[in-house]
Amino acid sequence: MRRLLEFSRRSRRAGGSPFRLNRPAGLARRRCAILVLALTSSALAGELQPTGLATTRSDLNAKDQARVTAVTRPTTDFSKPEPFELMQGGAGTSRKDVSRDSFSQSSANITFEEEGTFKLGNALFRKNWVSSPSSTQASDGLGPLFNERACQNCHLKDGRGRPPQGDTGTTSMFLRLARDASNAEEKSALADRELLNFPDPVYGTQLQELAVPGLRGEGRMRVDYQERQVTLADRTMVSLRKPSYSVTDLAYGPLDPRTTLSPRLTPPMIGLGLIEQIAPADILAHADPEDRDNDGISGKPNIVRDGLSGELTLGRFGWKAQTASIRQQAADAFAGDIGISTPEEPKHWGECTAAEAKCLAMPNGVQARLGPVEAPPPVMDLVTFYSQNLAVPARRDLAAPDVLAGKKLFYEIGCVSCHTPKFVTRRDAPDKAQAFQLIWPYSDFLLHDMGPDLADGQAVGDATGSEWRTPPLWGIGLTETVNGNSFFLHDGRARSLTEAVLWHGGEAQKARDRFAAANAAERDALVKFLESL
Incomplete structure (x- = not known):
């Protein structure tokens, strides 16, 4: 360290x-x-x-x-x-x-x-995190629910993800789960930009298909395609595929009927x-x-409201420009995709919700000698520098x-x-x-x-x-x-x-x-x- x-x-x-x-x-x-x-x-x-x-x-x-x-x-x-x-x-x-x-x-x-700093950040970007407790002491804290073990496994070669095909899995595309405000208090929170939307009460803000030993993943994304033929002006035919999304094998009960599913491919x-x-x-x-x-x-x-400063600012990252800074984007990914806590998002159990009690009972990877989170500030500094x-x-x-x-x-x-x-x-x-x-x-x-x-x-x-x-x-x-x-x-x-x-x-x-x-x-x-x- x-x-x-x-x-x-x-x-x-x-x-x-x-x-x-x-x-x-x-x-x-x-x-x-x-x-x-x-x-x-x-x-x-x-x-x-x-x-x-x-x-x-x-x-x-x-x-x-x-x-x-x-x-x-x-x-x-x-x-x-x-x-x-x-x-x-x-x-x-x-x-x-x-x-x-x-x-x-x-x-x-x-x-x-700075080239040395970049290489260290690259090593952390590629690092596979493991479940707790672990003898490594600096790599444990995975999940307990997660989408992947390393940043690089989603951002393939620092590039674009791909939709699931056959048995290749969905590690570089996931489903965002969210619903609109349903009462005056929630509408006020949106108006004040305290929140962007509201998570599913059981499954949180995204579906996590993987889990540490002893725990079930939340479910599986299913994608069905329907081909659509388009005829261009010169009579060239192009086939487009229209996807539809659903979730199967839900482990902790049904989704809220108001929850929407939004697929998100990892960008370059x-x-x-x-x-x-x-x-x-x-x-x-x-x-x-x-x-x-x-x-x-x-x-x-x-x-949006900057998660680091609390100030209103311009969102510019993410498919819907919902994130203001690279550091916040990295912290969100650590918490949501890998289940690793950071100073910016101190969620030791990642996306586990109150409805997922067994998940919250699992050990986390916080090491007292390294600080109060699983990925302390030096890790975030290096990953942010690499990403920048x-x-x-x-x-x-x-x-x-x-x-x-x-x-x-x-x-x-x-x-x-x-x-x-x-x-x-x-x-x-x-x-x-x-x-x-x-x-x-x-x-x-x-x-x-x-x-x-x-x-x-x-x-x-x-x-x-x-x-x-x-x-x-x-x-x-x-x-x-x-x-x-x-x-x-x-x-x-x-x-x-x-x-x-x-x-x-x-x-x-x-x-x-x-x-x-x-x-x-x-x-x-x-x-x-x-x-x-």
Whole structure:
């Protein structure tokens, strides 16, 4: 533990200088106009008043703000790649050869000392926890109910999970369990953002299929698919699979009839530290909850209460943007997925509820000499640092004619209305590796109504049962290389990028229909562009 403490102390970075932006000619004012538009929305303004969230960037002087506005302006020239487009993760972009380890590289601009911290965090991310009591004394505390034994077992190769297939299990996709408020007190708790929703009274916030010896897992997720044929404008036939979800072999009685089931695939881990350092004002600048510009896109933020500070802040992580920070995301995963307590979530029995008395009677893994939780602060420091510094891989084939043609179509049919191409991170980021970086995540990190086909019926904070956060697209073209599959969307129902686009509805319906109306060469070009990310 002493070694962990030594490596968890972060020094100020001596290297990894921030990305230097070049000043383009003709400074654009588009982003300023978007900001004004967003702030004139009475709904959004009302939401922001109690949060204390900044609606302008305090980390930039006027000169820097002008440069940022110019460089993040959407391009209109598709004849060649944009400056710096190759390095989609800024100066930390990984330039290593494409392989199964493409999502597991450290940020290229961290120091030598921090590389050691990253490797220690990686070891903890891969560590298998065991049930208590155990002779290891530093690895026990698993469960008693859990979904997996290690973070890496869900985030396969630091990448995307997969839906269950045959006997492969569900360790990289699980079911969220939740219900809406049922009385005035519960509604008040939601309004005050003390809670995001309410768990099932017996099974808690997620279904845990596994358990330590002597205890039964809670049940099994069942997925049934129904094929649906879609005919595109050029008479190409595409088969989509529509999933339905249920739970079998429930060990502790029935679910509450009000409980909804929401499948969640584990997302890739790359670029999280950069996302964390996007200025809230820049994300809020794209919000238009009342669709005042009448473009059919009404993205909205999920304003949540930070579990660490208790302050209202912008959610930006998770499928419904329900989590504010990487550290909180890690703590939630330790508690819910593995059953390990942390200072942020001191739940020694994980997700065991009062209705699961045998679970609560099991021993936990707290070691008095190491502190009052199973994963003490040094463990959280290292896992958080590792998660913040997984590098985004460099673009590939970005100058190829078909990739450039696909990028043009991506813009023209309206994909960039939600998949915002680029941001510049905060100049005052606490870690220099993430400071003032031009990055290309292709996401606005806002909630959008995706229509009834993708709806899960589960509200999470400000997110309704049909709203999802726009997922970042960087790295999406390496999914099959890293994870050996091409399953996309929140539940992996899409088996290709074409299927993923065709499932889009709601606010994305127009873009989806334009894709379906394009000819085969145009659609192939758009897919080639996505595969280059």
